[in-house]
Amino acid sequence: xxxxxxxxxVASYGVVPILHECSVxxxxxxxxxxxxxxGAGKSTVMRVLLGMLNATSGSVTLDGKDISMLSTQDRISHxxxxxxxxxxxxxxxxxxxxxxxxxxxxxxxxxxTIEEVYALFPIxxxxxxxxxxxxxxxxxxxxxxxxxxxxxxSIMLLDEPTAGVSPIVMDEIFSNILxxxxxxxxxxxxEQNAQQALNIxxxxxxxxxxxxxxxxxxxxxxxxxxxxxxxxxx
Amino acid sequence: xxxxxxxxINAFALLTNFVLLPALSYGSQLxxxxxxxxxxYSVLRFSNFAQGDSMAFGTMIVILxxxxxxxxGWTISGIPTALLVIxxxxxxxxxxxxxxxxxxxxxxxxxxxxxxxxxxxxxxxMFVTGGIVRFVLGATAQKFEDGERFIxxxxxxxxxxxxxxxxxxxxxxFLTITIAFLLVAFVFYFLQKTKTGKAMRAYSDxxxxxxxxxxxxxxxxxxxxxxxxxxxxxAGALYGLDKGFAPQQYHLLLLPIFASVIVGxxxxxxxxxxxxxxxxxxxxxxxxxxxxxxxxxxxxxxHPSSLVQLIGTEYKYAISFVILVIxxxxxxxxxxxxxxxxxx
Ligand SMILES: Nc1ncnc2c1ncn2[C@@H]1O[C@H](COP(=O)(O)OP(=O)(O)OP(=O)(O)O)[C@@H](O)[C@H]1O
Ligand SMILES: [Mg+2]
Numbered sequence: 001x002x003x004x005x006x007x008x009x010v011a012s013y014g015v016v017p018i019l020h021e022c023s024v025x026x027x028x029x030x031x032x033x034x035x036x037x038x039g040a041g042k043s044t045v046m047r048v049l050l051g052m053l054n055a056t057s058g059s060v061t062l063d064g065k066d067i068s069m070l071s072t073q074d075r076i077s078h079x080x081x082x083x084x085x086x087x088x089x090x091x092x093x094x095x096x097x098x099x100x101x102x103x104x105x106x107x108x109x110x111x112x113t114i115e116e117v118y119a120l121f122p123i124x125x126x127x128x129x130x131x132x133x134x135x136x137x138x139x140x141x142x143x144x145x146x147x148x149x150x151x152x153x154s155i156m157l158l159d160e161p162t163a164g165v166s167p168i169v170m171d172e173i174f175s176n177i178l179x180x181x182x183x184x185x186x187x188x189x190x191e192q193n194a195q196q197a198l199n200i201x202x203x204x205x206x207x208x209x210x211x212x213x214x215x216x217x218x219x220x221x222x223x224x225x226x227x228x229x230x231x232x233x234x
Numbered sequence: 235x236x237x238x239x240x241x242x243i244n245a246f247a248l249l250t251n252f253v254l255l256p257a258l259s260y261g262s263q264l265x266x267x268x269x270x271x272x273x274x275y276s277v278l279r280f281s282n283f284a285q286g287d288s289m290a291f292g293t294m295i296v297i298l299x300x301x302x303x304x305x306x307g308w309t310i311s312g313i314p315t316a317l318l319v320i321x322x323x324x325x326x327x328x329x330x331x332x333x334x335x336x337x338x339x340x341x342x343x344x345x346x347x348x349x350x351x352x353x354x355x356x357x358x359x360m361f362v363t364g365g366i367v368r369f370v371l372g373a374t375a376q377k378f379e380d381g382e383r384f385i386x387x388x389x390x391x392x393x394x395x396x397x398x399x400x401x402x403x404x405x406x407x408f409l410t411i412t413i414a415f416l417l418v419a420f421v422f423y424f425l426q427k428t429k430t431g432k433a434m435r436a437y438s439d440x441x442x443x444x445x446x447x448x449x450x451x452x453x454x455x456x457x458x459x460x461x462x463x464x465x466x467x468x469a470g471a472l473y474g475l476d477k478g479f480a481p482q483q484y485h486l487l488l489l490p491i492f493a494s495v496i497v498g499x500x501x502x503x504x505x506x507x508x509x510x511x512x513x514x515x516x517x518x519x520x521x522x523x524x525x526x527x528x529x530x531x532x533x534x535x536x537h538p539s540s541l542v543q544l545i546g547t548e549y550k551y552a553i554s555f556v557i558l559v560i561x562x563x564x565x566x567x568x569x570x571x572x573x574x575x576x577x578x
Contacts, residue, residue, distance in 0.1 A: 076448050
C-alpha cells in the first residue's frame with residue numbers, strides 16, 4: 001500500500017459530476033505528477049485528498065489509515081500540506097508572517113523551520129518584512145511553498161506551483177521540489193508544463209474528464225505516442 | 235502681556251473648550267465604534283448595521299449594573315460607577331453578540347451567503363436590539379454619570395489662569411480619550427504581534443488558506459465578537475457618560491460610524507480611526523458658532539453680528555452624509571487604501 005492513496009474517487013460540485021473513479025497514489029521519497037487538460041478535475045482531486053471537498057465514494061488512506069472522514073485541519077496535522085493553485089498566500093501579511101501562519105498548529109519552536117525555508121529560498125529572507133502582495137509571481141510561489149513547508153509535512157500536494165513564473169524560476173522551483181523529495185518527502189504535483197514535469201517525475205497520471213486516462217512512470221508517459229500527441233504537443 | 239495676546243489666548247481657550255476637547259472625545263467614541271465595524275467587516279465580511287444599537291445594548295447593561303451598584307452603595311467616591319461595571323457589561327454584551335451570531339449570522343456563513351444577504355440580516359438584528367433596549371429602559375434619555383464631574387472646571391481654570399475664557403476638562407472626556415487610546419493600542423498590539431491576532435488577520439485575508447494552515451474558523455469568529463463586544467460596550471458607555479443615553483441617539487450614530495469607516499478606507503483599522511477623528515472634527519468645526527471666537531481676534535469694527543455658524547447643530551448628521559458622498563465620489567478606497575468585499 002502506497003503512503004498516500006486516493007482510490008476510486010467520485011466527486012461532484014452539486015449535481016455536476018467531476019471525478020469518475022479516479023485513483024492516484026504516491027510513496028515517500030517519490031514525486032508523482034498529475035497532468036491533463038483544463039477542467040479535467042486535477043485541482044478537484046487535490047481538494048478531495050485534502051478533505052476540502054467530500055467524495056461521494058472512494059477512499060483516501062495515509063500510511064495505511066483511512067483518513068476519508070477527517071477534517072482538513074486534522075489531515076494537516078497528520079502530515080499533509082497543500083499549496084493551492086490560486087490565492088496561496090496571505091496577501092496583506094509579510095513574508096515572515098506568512099511562514100508563521102504556516103506553522104500555526106505547531107506547539108514547538110518554529111524559528112528553526114523558518115530558517116530552513118530561508119535557506120531554501122534566500123530571496124525570501126531579504127523580503128521577509130515585505131507584504132506578500134508586493135512580491136513578484138515567482139517570489140509569491142516561493143512564499144506559498146515555504147508556508148506549506150512550515151508544518152514539516154510528510155507529504156506535499158502542489159497545485160501548479162509554477163503557474164505564472166518565468167522559465168528560470170520554474171527550474172528553480174522544480175529543483176526545490178526534487179530537494180524535498182530527495183529528503184524523503186512524498187510529493188504529488190499538478191502541472192501545466194507537462195513535458196518538464198514528467199521529465200522529473202517518478203510517476204505520472206494523465207487525467208481526462210475526471211478519469212485516469214494513462215498511468216506510468218514519467219519516462220513511460222513521455223515515450224507513449226498517444227500521450228505525446230494529445231498532451232505534450234507532438 | 236498685552237491685551238492683544240491675552241485676546242488670542244482667550245480665543246484659543248474658547249476653541250479648546252468648545253471644539254478641541256469635545257471633538258477629541260467624540261472622535262474617540264466614534265473610533266471605537268468604527269474599529270468594531272471594521273473588525274466585523276474584515277473577519278465576517280459584512281457591514282454591521284446593528285453597531286449603533288449594539289452600543290445602546292452595551293450601555294443599557296452598564297446603566298442597569300450601575301443603578302444596581304448605587305442602590306447597594308457599592309461605589310467608590312470620585313470614580314464613575316459605570317467605569318467599575320464595564321468589565322461585567324462586556325461579558326453580557328459578548329454573550330448577546332455571540333448568541334446573535336449563533337442564531338443568525340452562523341447560518342449565513344454556513345450556506346456561504348452573499349455579503350449583502352448578511353447585511354440585510356444585520357439590519358434585522360439592529361431592529362431587534364434597538365427594540366430590546368427600548369423595552370428594558372424605555373425610549374427617554376437618561377444620565378448615569380456619578381462621581382467627580384470635572385478634572386478641572388471652568389471656574390477652577392479661570393481662577394488658576396486669570397483668563398476670561400475658561401476651559402473645563404470633564405471626567406468623561408478625560409476617561410474617553412485615555413481609555414480609547416489604551417484600547418486602540420491594545421487592539422493593534424493584539425492584531426500585529428500576538429499569534430491569535432495574526433491568525434485573525436490571516437483568516438480575514440484568505441479563509442481557505444487559513445483553514446489549510448490549521449486556523450480554526452469558529453474560534454476566529456468568536457474572538458472577533460469578543461473584541462467587538464469590548465469595543466462596543468466601552469464606546470457606548472463612554473458616549474453615554476459624555477452626552478447622556480438615548481436609544482435613538484445611539485441608533486443614529488451608525489451614520490457617522492459608517493462615514494468614518496468609509497473615509498478611512500473600508501477594512502483598514504488605522505483608517506477607521508483616522509476617519510473617526512476627521513468626521514468628529516468636521517461635525518464640530520462646522521456646527522460651532524464662531525462669533526465669540528472672532529470677537530476676540532478681530533478689531534471692533536469687524537465684529538460679527540451673526541452667530542457665524544456654518545451649519546446648524548440639528549443638521550450635524552448631514553455632515554457625515556456629505557463626507558460619505560464626497561469620499562465615494564472622489565476616492566472610494568478612502569484615505570488608507572481599503573478593500574471592498576467582492577462576492578466570489
Ligand atoms: N467550486 C466549483 N463549483 C462548481 N464547479 C466547479 C468548481 N470548481 C471547479 N469546477 C468545475 O469542475 C471541473 C474541474 O475543475 P478543476 O479545477 O478540478 O480542473 P483542473 O483540471 O484543475 O483545471 P485547470 O487546469 O484549469 O486548473 C471544471 O469543469 C470546473 O468548471
Ligand atoms: Mg486546477
